[in-house]
Amino acid sequence: MNLLTLFLSALLINNVILSKFIGMCPFLGVSTKLSSAIGMGLAVIFVIFGASCLSWALYYYVLVPLGLEYMKLICFILLIAAFVQFVEMFVKKNSPSLYKSLGIYLPLITTNCAVLYVALDNITQGYNFIETVVNSIAVPAGFMLVLLIFATIRERLASADVPDAWKGNPIAFVVAAIMAIAFSAFAGLV
């Protein structure tokens, strides 16, 4: 039950984009088309899940025994960069078709602050390994959910008559504001 609460609150109530404002750059960059939003969403789920589990293990099995907790920021960011690079190489070699559809989003993920955020959040919240796994699936799933909804709205928005200065990103922020109101209704869920 506790895990379900954790999952729902990370997915809907404390949604990374709409309530924590994390991962805005890819959110604006790839949300103009539904197909690219799906590719990015899947890549983010995979990378966040892998990177945060590895970071958790690195923190509790290497940094804590050595008394190097203050090094976590440097270690995590290097781990994330290395992991993304590794995944990219692995996918490229073993599944060229998957690489073709996901490939271009993978390098972008290193600079997605959501990856680092989830890795750090698991530590600051003191989650155990099971909770870390649940949290690292729920957070990027929330990211993908909002990205998909947003992409469908933006596809419609492309054909709307918007004043010149508001074209592109400014109107997208207005859409995000309205979505944030809608998502704030989930606050009473848990």
Add this chain to the structure above:
Amino acid sequence: MSESNEKKRGFWSEMIYNNPVFGLYLGICSTLAITTTLNNAIGMGIAVIFVLTISNIVISLIAPLTPDEIHIPVYIVVIATLVTVVGMLMQAFTPELYSTLGTFIDLIVVNCIILGRAEAYACSHNVAESARDGLMMGLSYTFSLLAMSLIRQILGSGVLELSNPMTNQVLFSLRLIPSGFEIPVFTTQTGAFLTFAVLAAGVAAIKNSDEKKAAAAAKAKADAAKAAAKAAAASAAKAKEAA
């Protein structure tokens, strides 16, 4: 945009034109998240100015020594080290501010502005130029944070307040909107998105109107040149006729 053109513009127009937040949409996460109060904005701004200036200086020094294939990890380690330093200093001297800014101090590492400037500017310019660029970009980012937080704090809580981050003593507090008339939605996520949208649209409008003016000026110049050419041709024809 040419270099000389950029230098000709004043400080304020540089803040608007090259604004990393509202113009280029870099570093949006922290801009949206921490601008609920003026204090947060100033604290975050100073932290970013510090990290950005020093990282630009260090990177411009080590860039010639760095092999090309691993330059991104090297830059990230430099930035992450500086952010760790800032985080420790803030934890020691301004604990209250550190706890409200929370993870966003750590997330300066992945703030696109910093790696972006390292990649685009610091690695190919000398130390003094890179330091100046870091300072200007940092100021420009801080300026955006201040604009956002002023709007959000005044409309959302009705009070303009500034306190000393070391002692948490309120330095000044001014109620601009009578209590009961403030609009609390501006302190929430929705308010952040809306304020950002309005400011970004404002910057886009300024840019658009300037572009139009520039285009009109260029057109007028071209027309004048055409007219002059016509006149010259006509006078040449006349001269020919006379001959």
